[in-house]
Amino acid sequence: MKVLNLQCAHGHGFEGWFASNEAFETQLAGGLVSCPICADTAITKLLAAPRLNLGSPKPPAEAPSAPAAESSPEARWMRAVREVMAKTEDVGERFADEARKMHYGEAEERGIRGQATREEAQTLLDEGIAVFSLPIPPALKETLQ
Numbered sequence: 001m002k003v004l005n006l007q008c009a010h011g012h013g014f015e016g017w018f019a020s021n022e023a024f025e026t027q028l029a030g031g032l033v034s035c036p037i038c039a040d041t042a043i044t045k046l047l048a049a050p051r052l053n054l055g056s057p058k059p060p061a062e063a064p065s066a067p068a069a070e071s072s073p074e075a076r077w078m079r080a081v082r083e084v085m086a087k088t089e090d091v092g093e094r095f096a097d098e099a100r101k102m103h104y105g106e107a108e109e110r111g112i113r114g115q116a117t118r119e120e121a122q123t124l125l126d127e128g129i130a131v132f133s134l135p136i137p138p139a140l141k142e143t144l145q
């Protein structure tokens, strides 16, 4: 399985999981790769390594930060992720099952999110089902509970 760092024309970063590099190229050419945040299909592949982080890794924020931080890249990212979470249904550990049901028309097509193991993701990819991984900021996860 290939985990690629992708970015749309609007600068949303996300990970795409593909069966292979060729699978990614084929799906990209067919317009099947879209941003999970804004559905943009102008996707570019970022260099896989090393990650170009400016500055050192920060510990997760304890609480939603002050309004002054709203314009920081981190705040914008949190807002984008929040949007995705608002638009998708959390199916938790049933993610692989639900994704498969939708793929085979046994369940209504909709945006879902949840947890999948690497093995489950691999199986979905083998069946031709696209899987994306969004890094959810830890601070955001906490505020949702």
Ligand SMILES: [Zn+2]
Residues within 6 Å of the ligand: 008, 009, 010, 011, 012, 035, 036, 037, 038, 039, 040
């Ligand atoms: Zn986007």
